[in-house]
Structure formats: structure tokens, C-alpha cells
Amino acid sequence: MADTKSAGAWIRRFHATDEASVRLLCLPHAGGSATYYFPVSRALAPAIEVVAVQYPGRQDRRAEPCVEDIRALADAIVAELPAWSDRPLALFGHSMGATIAYEVARRMEAGGTPPVGVFASGRRAPSVARTESVHLRDDDGVVSALKELSGTEDRLLGDEELLRMILPAVRSDYKAVETYRHDGGPELSGPLCVLVGDSDPVTSIEDARAWQQHTTGSFRLEVLPGGHFYLNAQAAAVQRTIVAQLGDWAALPTAS
Template sequence: MIPAVLAPPPGASPVRLLCFHHAGGGASAFTSWTHALGPRWELFAVRLPGRESRLLEPRVTRHEQLLDELDAGLGPLPHTPYVLYGHSLGALVAYAFAQHRSRLGHPPLAVLVGACPPPHAAPPPLTADADDRRLLAALGRLGGMPAEVLGRAGILRRALDLIRDDLRLAQNLRAVPHEPLAVPLYAFAGDRDPMADHATMRGWSDCTTGPFDCHDVPGGHFFHSDPDFPVLLRTHLARLPTGLSRAFPEPSTDHREAP
């Protein structure tokens, strides 16, 4: 896991934003977020095994493996305020991690999820046992397979193997018992997302006893790659209720890199 961290300005309490990537993705999905969010955040883009700099590590496909991996990589976090954002597969990961940390007595301040049906909903038709043709067709509808990957057989094979293992993880996370959180949960739906529209994302309201809202945003399934989205996210975070707005002041324009 390689976090992107900015130093907070003097006197500001840093708040960590932990971001979890989509199936087949990696920490690089959030590379552009750091400056958009501003220097009062510590942005941690979580990189699961089997991709990018962790390419040769065994991939995680089960709930228990995932929690062990996150505990080992992220540490205890009890005294640092933090928020979770998960996109697609990452939404299920963020929810599972929030449940786990809540059971330990260290819940997040809030959980934000995008582009993913809630864990109790009927699973999407994209499954790990789909053949290559069906898998590629489904990924094409979502806009999730770059042309440069499609044109290189070896890279394509590795990409499909990675996506299949990530889909196995998603299936496993949907199969475990789900306990509603007691923290704010906010869902984001791309207005052109064929997998998780507004009505689908509203189903996340059953996953918390705390405040809930669902927001439409421009874009398809991968709307988080739009440079406007982290700016929108920053605005929502600054307005969170129950005192959270004090933890999420609007950032200044001072973008100093941490040493």
C-alpha cells in the first residue's frame, strides 16, 4: 500500500481519507485526488496485493484475508479521525473494513461509497466464472478495459485473471453477514452508470442506522476518474453533520508536499 500524503497546515488536525479501488484497479485510480482535496487531508490510496508494485503477491479473494491484509497494512488507526471511500469493489471493501473497525471500537467518521450495488442486493451479472468473451463484453459496457490492454494478449490475460480474483472477493464479501453501521453513509451514483444507478445506490440506506444520502454525479461507472469528482467530494465532506464539518474545513490553496 502506498499512501499519497500531504502535510496539513499548522494548527489543523489531519483527517485521513482511505480510498479503496475498483476491481482490476489499483492505488493509481486516486493519484489525481491529492491536490483536489487539499492539504488538510491525508489521502491513503490502498493498494491490494496482486497489482502495480505488489504484482507478485498472492491476491486476496476472501473476507478474512482482506481484513488481515488491511489491519497489517494500515495499522490500528484508533486516534486518527478517518473517512472511507470505496469505488465499485472498493465500496464493499470499505463497508467490510468499517464493520470490522466498528466492532473493535474504532469506527470511521463516515463511509462513502460509489458505483456499487449494496451488499444485500442481487449481485451484478459480472461474475468470476464468466468466460473471456462475456467478461470482456461486460467490461466494455462499463468502459473498464483500455484499448492498449485489449491489443496485447499477455497483458490482457493478466488483467482478466486479476479482475476474476477481484470479482471472487466481491462475491465473498456479499456472502458474509452484514451488520448495519452506526455512522453516516453517503452513496454516489453516476448518472450514466449501467451497473449502479440512483435507485440501486439508495439501497445502501439499509447499511447504516446513521445519516444517509444518495447523490447523483456526472459520468459512467468510473466517474471517480473525473477531475471534478474529488472537488465535489470535498464539498460534501465539508458539509457533513454532527460536528464533522469542523473536522473537514475547506482546504486552503497551500499544497505543500510532506517531507
């Protein structure tokens, strides 16, 4: 469970620790929730403190209106970060979360408190535009998209009551990410590590490589076996990458 510091807020902490020298803020995929990153938090504690964003419209925030705009989500998350500024902060976002992490990092840099680095997983570069309209499909169409990506357990996809509960948030998230367009503003100056599955049906390796143009800092592309949710089966490899990169980044001077 999240501790009292994060209760009722946008950010959840599952394993509080005083030993960590760096904190990793994780941003979920479309339809995802903070608890998706509970296993990552458990695995990396106490050396790295993992916290996760809880978007409105799901789990304990289910009664709140969903936010259908990437930039509005980024603004709201950045507003929460001063409470978590007692140690260096890195960002990890998967799929939609990668785009939000990018926008959060841009705001952090503009505000003079840059992250030590950004992990962008399972998402094409912001400048690579695609016309998509999953959010305009009927419920069966949205479920079909979820099944294609295999991001939701079969048990959940087969439970009509649970599906009715999550579909509004899923549709809202798809709208947010499908209507997002890169504005061509200042790019990142800090390090960027991009991860992608080698058989991802919606993010090609070249689309992932295109992230390189979005930072003047160091860039690394890691391709792992699997589809869009490669990180489920490749959890250990992803965690090793996180630990290694944070070890490097924490020793690097941050932009001012």
C-alpha cells in the same frame, strides 16, 4: 510515488502532509490499483491526506497471490490501520471497493475505532444480491465486461501483453465481489454518503439508495452524470463532495 511509511504494505501514501486534520483511505475497484487515486491525493492535499489500498496481485504486489474473498481483504486492511491512527480516518470505495469499505467500517466500529464516515461509490447496497459470473468467463468474456464498464483505458484493452498481466487480478476481484453475500450482522452507526452515475449499467439509482438501510447514521445519495466510472469525468464534483462531507463529518462525534 508512495513514501517509505507505506512501502511494502497494503496502504500507499502519495502526498504526505502534516497539515491535514483528516485522512481518507481509498479502496479501488475490481482490477484497480492504488495509483488510481493518485490524482485525488494530489487534488485534495494538503487539506486532506489521501491514502490508497494496494491489493495483492497487481503493480508492485503482482507476484503475491490474489485474495478472492471480500471479508479476507477487509480483515487484512483493518490489520494495517493502527499505523495510520494518528488522525481521524474516513473511507472511500468505488465499485468492489465500496463493498470492502463497508466491511472495513463494520470491523472498525466493532473494534471501537469507527471511521468518521464512509463514501460508497458505484456499487449496489450489500443487501441487494445479484447472480453474476464474470469470473467464470474465458479471457475474452472478462475483457468484454471491462469494456462494458469502460473502467480500463482503451490502450490497455488493446494491449495483449498488458491484458495478460492484469487479467488474473481482474478475475480474482470479480470472484471476490460476485461471491460476496451480506451476512445480516450489525450495520453501521456512522454517516454514509453514496455516489452513483445516472447511467451506470450495473448499479441503478434504487440499488444505490438501498445503502440507506445499512446505517443508523446520516445518509446522503448523490447522483452524477455518467456510467459506472462516472467519477473519471466528474472528478471535480466528486472531490467537492468529499471535501464538503469530510468538513461536516469531522465535526461530528464518532460512535463509541
